[in-house]
Amino acid sequence: MNTETPINDTRKAELLSKQVEHIDIKSFDARPIVDAMKKMSFTSRDLGRATDIYNQMLSDPDCSVILVIAGSTSAGGCMDLYADLVKHNMVDAIVATGATIVDMDFFEALGHKHYQALEIPDDDTLRSLYIDRIYDTYIDEEKLQETDHTIGDIANSLEARPYSSREFIKEMGKWLQTHGKKDNSLVKLAYEHDVPIFCPAFVDSSAGFGLVKHQVDRMKEGKPYMVLDAIADFRELTNLKIKAGTTGLLMIGGGVPKNFTQDTVVCAEILGHDDVEVHKYAVQITVADVRDGACSSSTLQEAASWGKVSTALEQMVFAEATSVLPLLASDAYHRGHWKTRAKRAFGKMFD
Structure with a gap:
């Protein structure tokens, strides 16, 4: 960090x-509003169907x-929302960006906060x-650099x-x-509940800075x-899918x-598991467009052509996620299917 120009601490605070x-x-109990939205049209009905599909999964x-x-x-x-999904046995594995896991969850686990931009x-x-901006949300860059160094310290402690x-x-x-x-x-609860977290692009986050420093320091010391083994990520998640x-x-x-x-479905087939199931259920909440041929990695219907997802029980919800995900998650929490779900504890399969 460049400290030549002093930071205006009063303005920053x-x-x-x-x-x-x-x-x-x-x-809050979102079931009444979700039930009402199922009788509407457009995104409301899409959300109602997506919530039904998630409840079917559970x-x-x-x-x-x-x-x-x-x-x-x-x-x-939505940080506590994701934590509650783990705590209440509503998810069995997580695949996320490094930023979600490190810059956001691990960052707050160290005692730091995110702030609304007034x-x-x-x-x-x-x-x-030294304030970083995510749309209308602020992060203290100095605290984020502390997080980078903590990741480096953890790396230094490992074999x-x-x-x-x-x-x-x-x-x-x-x-x-x-x-x-x-x-x-989320990171702590996932460890305690044996819910594995995968970050296939882990270094594209604050973790990357700490891990690069770890390697450079060790190189200097001889x-x-x-x-990080990205191939192991793919292999492990594919094995989880097979199991x-x-x-x-x-x-x-x-x-x-x-x-x-x-x-993982395609990878399992390449490994000789011709009987592997496509993902039976799928819900995606996104604002990405389909007109550029992407939709941030294809629509669910398009994914069916690749042999990845079933088209019978899938739903795209085109909405900004913080506006609809709390309704879906609250509905599923209060319907309570998680109470009788068997705990997978997939984390133990890698021990």
């Missing part, structure tokens, strides 16, 4: 004065649920104050060998049990260093986490 408060899906005794997260919904107020001054002004992202994130959860300052951390059998996807956003998770 003024801008970082209103914390983002994460929504609590247990504090009520199907054979279905394992994979939560797929891209984008900044954790910073925007105003959005010139971004050069924000830079001079110098290859790790999958799942394996390294497990070490992060273990570290939080002793050093964390937030009980309701010592071996740890590395799980019937699977359902709850996808927030798209991109790498979405495509990575869907590709």
